[in-house]
Amino acid sequence: MTTPARKRSLQPSTLRIGHRYRTSRLNGPYDALIIGSGIGGLTTAALLSELGWRVAVLEQHYTAGGATHSYERNGYEWDVGVHYIGDMGGATMSRRLMDFLTQGKVQWAPMDAHYDRFFIGDRTYDAVAGSAEFRDNLLAHFPREAAAIDRYLELLREVARGMRTFTLDRTLPAWAATLAGPILRRRLPRTFQRTTWEVLSELTSDPELIAVLTGQWGDLGLPPKRSSFVMQAMIARHYMHGGFYPVGGAWRIGEAILPRIRAAGGEVFTYARVDEVLLRDGKVSGVRMADGHVIDCRVVISDAGAINTFTKLLPSQVVQEHGYDNLLRTVKPSIGHLGVYIGLRGTAQDLGLPKTNYWIYPGGNDYDGAIDRFLQDPHGPFPVVYLSFPSAKDPSFERRHPGRSTIEIVAPAPYEIFEQWAGSTWGKRGDDYDALKQSYGERLLEHLYDKVPQVRGRVDYWEVSTPLSMRHFCGYGRGELYGLDHDPERFRQDWLRPRTRIKGLWLTGQDVMSCGVAGAMMGGMASAAAIAGPRRMVPMMKRIFG
DSSP states (O other): OOOOGGGOOOOOOSOOOSEEOOGGGOOOOOSEEEEOOSHHHHHHHHHHHHTTOOEEEEOSSSSSOGGGOEEEETTEEEESSOSOBSSOSSSOHHHHHHHHHHTTOOOEEEOOSEEEEEEETTEEEEEESSHHHHHHHHHHHOTTOHHHHHHHHHHHHHHHHHHHHHHHHHHSOHHHHHHHHHHHHHTSOGGGGSBHHHHHHHHOSOHHHHHHHTTTGGGTTOOTTTSBHHHHHHHHHHTTTOOEEETTOTHHHHHHHHHHHHHTTOEEEESOOEEEEEEETTEEEEEEETTSOEEEOSOEEEOSOHHHHHHHSSOHHHHHHTTHHHHGGGOOBOOOEEEEEEEEESOHHHHTOOSSEEEEETTTTOHHHHHHHHHHOTTSOOSOEEEEOHHHHOTTHHHHSTTEEEEEEEEEOOGGGTGGGTTSBTTBSOHHHHHHHHHHHHHHHHHHHHHOGGGTTOEEEEEEEOHHHHHHHHOOTTOOSSSBOOSHHHHTOTTOSSBOSSBTEEEOSTTTSOSHHHHHHHHHHHHHHHHHOHHHHHHHHHHHHO
16 A cells, blocks of 8 residues: 555654753763764764764754664655765775774675666666776777776776865865965866866767766766766766665664764764854854753864855854855755655565666756756656665665565755745645645656566555755755755865864865765864864874774
């Protein structure tokens, strides 16, 4: 039986991380307060805790983890933001940092070698794990494009080298950034200033090859003519050796990081909404909570996103005084999304669910044209539909939920579609809102049934999330999935760094570096390095990375 979204149970999840905020539970004084508990905030908290800092993480949601949290409903369990992570199969920087943060307690299950499948119009292509395998697979489809493919792989390596320079520039102390920053930025490859389309169209005139190379554009939120090639290259390299899934669900990541924070006397508090960052004599002095309580602290680190930080958490005169009102005009929030969370009777094996993600492009290889048409008519064809099969990827799922399986569908959705209900309460937005969600959910289910026909009639429960759901649970003002848009202009913004112009206020997470779990985690590390300084961080980084 299919359960309409408007009739879903509203019981909260049992997968909770952190302690519920009470003023009596505060155990200050704290060395730092972190607003938001996404993977960036948790990474910064854990690394500073390892250096002996007492840190309080303040999360407005009922559970910590940000987009790495999971939830349960009607006997099913879903991850809201983690569908797969790359670089977890060997001793990469991402894996070493993840293992350090979680003390090696999170295991990673590999997906199929053909981890991503692209349905471009009526044609099908796979992304294959392994550099040589990736190249050979592309050559099998595009035998005349060997030079373009080899140059593309070379550019991926070039961007990776450039990102080390980019990260160093972002984490330098203020005095060093003034001196060395311009020199470092001149050393960046030319691709850091260009769109994905501009770079790839110089390598090949075949739009189909460009479409296959950018078939994961949903992972960064922008199609080729809008996205920064830097971000495209980082995503491609991140998954070059395949996709991996956290055994037990994404919530295990936050759960495993928590002990590092508590070991130094810190805590992660949930239901802990911050109303304002307080300043005294131009310097951070603490935060005011939604209940009016003031927590004193000279260091506040925001994992709430740059837009939220400078438009919601600070007095407008302070923002204007430091020029952030003008700087915010140089960036824009990424697009929102629809999510369909599906529960099925029958195991992943019984239903033949794959360990491969499906990317469906109904409009063919013109990705930019497809999203333009969708933005003009949101009731028209979706530009991309993504299918994920978490219960097939997680070898422990059947043990936790015997006889059941899950599927998740993601598709872009502009905030404007649902903006008229922005002032309403989650779970009580009215019949019109529920009917609109229902209609979108049914359309997305048809894409599922087209590619995985055996699940038709096996769906036991499903519900739909919208950009308003993202706004409610994760605090993003327009329900944006990836924070700031990852276009070339974003990577030109020198002010998007951990250190802000306000003494004692720092940024962390995906807006500091890049999107995704690995990007936000590296942003968290960059912030910890900038805050603690090289003298203290370098020895710890040697422990982590060897």
